[in-house]
Amino acid sequence: MKQFIYILSFLFSFGLFSQNQDLFEKANTFYNDNKYAEAIDNYQAILESGFHSADLYFNLANANYKLNNIAPSIYYYEKALQLSPNDADIRNNLAFAQNMTIDAIDVIPDAGLSKLIKTTTNKLSFDSWATLSVSLVFCFVILFLLYYFSYSTIRKRLTFVGSLTALTFVFITLAFAFHRYNLDKKDNPAIIFVQESKVKSTPNLKSEEAFRLHEGTKVQVVESYNDWQKIKLTDGKTGWVNSEDIKMLNDFK
Structure with missing residues (x-):
């Protein structure tokens, strides 16, 4: 059957x-x-x-x-x-x-160490960072075994240094992998799908209007409450829009 x-x-x-x-x-x-x-x-x-x-x-x-x-x-x-x-x-x-969109939204740039970490993290996907970490673990094991069973002083020294280097990079790549995972988890983009959306200061139709957005603008959804979504723009502004005004990009339906 x-x-x-x-x-x-x-x-x-x-x-x-x-x-x-x-x-x-x-x-x-x-x-x-x-x-x-x-x-x-x-x-x-x-x-x-x-x-x-x-x-x-x-x-x-x-x-x-x-x-x-x-x-x-x-x-x-x-x-x-x-x-x-x-x-x-x-x-x-x-x-x-x-270029057809109306809203011109500034982007707050990252600076210094934060920019370097973010740029490096985004070089690879989470899966790629994880794969690289596993490969380095494998290299560490091989080098450590060579060190353990080696009789030559020079070979022992080289394999010991090599194994420590591989282990160090294991921790570094794991850190980048988890950082990329957290970035991906927080990444919840959406597109404004109505001609004009009135962004409220609180999730209530009667609340004060914070600003307006127009169709095609990309936003980040950071919180949900009933039929409302709290959004954040690249310039740091936040507000609440009706769920019907946006379409989530992470939904594959």
Whole structure:
């Protein structure tokens, strides 16, 4: 019975993949024919099936950009960048889309040691830092064994120094790995998805208006309360917006 279920599951997955491939090619044809709304409908149909890829988000963003849909184009470029962070085409197109936004928000730069640590941490992903740490542990073990079983004084000295160096870098890379993990955990970006959002000082419709944001602006969500989200801007300003005004970038639905 289990084998039969596995076969059905495989056939269903294969059928879904084939259907999505047809939709993707159909959407691309619409896009090339300048029928951007129809292309968007087909790309969205693929997303609704549960399939996600950088190419899909990129093409969906491009179609929205052609229709001057500011928030969706920025949103989907950002989604594509999450899956392919080193893609130059995605970054370039995202920059073009961001030029259509109204809000000009300053960025508070990091300085000194804080900037150095953050820059170094972001060089690698958490998985890459963790993999590097494991590799260094392996090097430490090998060098320590060579030191332990070596009879030559020079070889003992070299392997001892090498093992201590490897161990030191194990702790350093582990520190960067945990720092990257904490940064990723705190990173909760969203895009303003309404033409204009009134940012409140407290999570209440009757509270004082702190400032306003417009579609396409990227914010960080730092807290949630009922139907409200507390956001923070790159210039340090904070406030509360209605949950319906934003779309979370970390949600893959």
